Amino acid sequence: MTTDEDRTNFPAGAVVVSIDAMGGDSGVEAIIGGIELSANINPDIRFIVHGDSIKINALLQKSPALIDMVDVRHADKVVEMDAKPAQAVRGGKGSSMWNTLQSVKDGEATVAVSCGNTGALMMMAVLRLRKLPGVNRPAIAVLWPSRNPSGHNVMLDMGADIKADAADLLQYAIMGASYARNGLGLERPRVGLLNIGTEDNKGRPELQEAAEMIEASQNASGLEYIGFVEGSDLPADRVDIIVTDGFTGNVALKASEGTAKLVGDFLREAFTHSTMAKMAAVIASGPLKRLKNRIDPRHSNGGVFLGLNGTVIKSHGSADAVGVSAAIKLAFTLAQNGFSEKLAARVASANAASKNTTSESNEA
């Protein structure tokens, strides 16, 4: 809890984002740069910024337009990128990360954004905001470039937990669908379960069970279950949401990122390999820039923690101002659409439905 008294000069109706200025690889500059980019585009947004107030204020002085849009809250402590989550949480009270979450808990802000240590942020978020009633394992959902009209698919869990049983996978499907409705504007998102083949009898037993549960819940959950999908469907347009356990999801995400980076590096090497190639690069700069924009990971920056009382967005640790601004845009969109409440309502109604089914089958 902070003791500042001058916190509430934001106009009623403004969307307030609580943001952790510390802990990212690119320092406070990237955060304030991201805030500036977002504020220029979106005058309805306000920020509570937590961290080293001397550094933050020094940067803000260069952008007078931000003064009324930003409330700076000093925090002495920073959670280090390489800290073990449990340690970070034990000594974390009063850190910029802790206070960023506290602003959401206290209702001052609708959504929290941090570039810091993922494991620490998740553990602290569970501790401060608590899991939604009936949620066993919260999940991290990310956007992945795809051939879909929105340009993205949603994948979860990307590593909040290393395990997921069938009931968890069903909850991921429901939460992912709610996210896609509110974050990507998809009315009835198509959900696929990640497996190593698309035949019904493929894969691990919990996947068979989850497939039946998701299929049975599709109308109540406002999603369309399309069956098993494979790794090759990550960037495909046959699915909007790809559901998997956090171990598989984390590996698939990092492998795909690594591959995209390898291809990008090879492309750069091909165009710098000789004088002729360098000249070709100048002439081809238009198409090359177009490609770069399309696969720029900064535009899909922001992992959303699902299953908590409140929305938390994990920005990539190495995000620059453009990346931070993308995470803020996502935060704004979700906050404006009342995502936290809608997600809580979805999870509650799914729980109620499953209890009804249980008691009905007990009666039968």
Added chain:
Amino acid sequence: MTTDEDRTNFPAGAVVVSIDAMGGDSGVEAIIGGIELSANINPDIRFIVHGDSIKINALLQKSPALIDMVDVRHADKVVEMDAKPAQAVRGGKGSSMWNTLQSVKDGEATVAVSCGNTGALMMMAVLRLRKLPGVNRPAIAVLWPSRNPSGHNVMLDMGADIKADAADLLQYAIMGASYARNGLGLERPRVGLLNIGTEDNKGRPELQEAAEMIEASQNASGLEYIGFVEGSDLPADRVDIIVTDGFTGNVALKASEGTAKLVGDFLREAFTHSTMAKMAAVIASGPLKRLKNRIDPRHSNGGVFLGLNGTVIKSHGSADAVGVSAAIKLAFTLAQNGFSEKLAARVASANAASKNTTSESNEA
């Protein structure tokens, strides 16, 4: 067993590859085209080709140079690409796939190559060739483009089995190292275990246990254990062999392939998007071709089945002549290096070592 009598006119010392001409998406043409490409480069190679002898002979007549290098064996039956493995095996006797494996079993050929149904090929290979003594789960190893000097990393298991316990993962490490020594010429390959973080305490319990087992065996197995690696290390130069269970491996491989294809498609779209872009593509054709060559999946075609009495190579179902030729080159390299025998010896000595350890600890 075939009844042909005229099979042994191959010179002593020739490396004989048994190849399934049927079952691939690109038909017999791709197989004979691949044989021709390989035979042109490598006069020491000989082929036993199984399948529709009318089609095969018609194609061979156009390439008289091949006549002495190829022995055609007619097979009436073909295992379909979408057949369920168990069904394919039950009705598979006398199919081109079955006979391709039989030639290795009978000692006529050193290595088998097929573009057909992966699941059926693996099940049939286990049935015909049998697992090496002490191998619990055979694995499929693939080459993946990387920043390593050889241009590739080895990954396994890519989906022979959906599960792997710690002892299986140790065996994958030993078999993968033997493959890298004989296939890529690496004397002491670096092995990493795929996980969702590189800290020692990360991930599932079987990974902790496997890490200890691989570390303890590294000298006996002629490998260097470098610890946990992440999805982002798939194309990295800090590791030569990436060990994981078949579920995770299959997802990671297909996700990475899908991503590389997406980036390739975006690149093509960027260079065809306008008249200016099309002109730029002509001028940039050198660098673009260089890139295409480097990420061309045909050059790393060929999944090797490890843990059987004999070497089997699964070519991609959609491989064209260039892809088939790459799989044949891999088959030749492994056969020439006596890979089957060396792998069997490695596995046997690892089993003996583990039995010694067990009996020692029983005595202690």
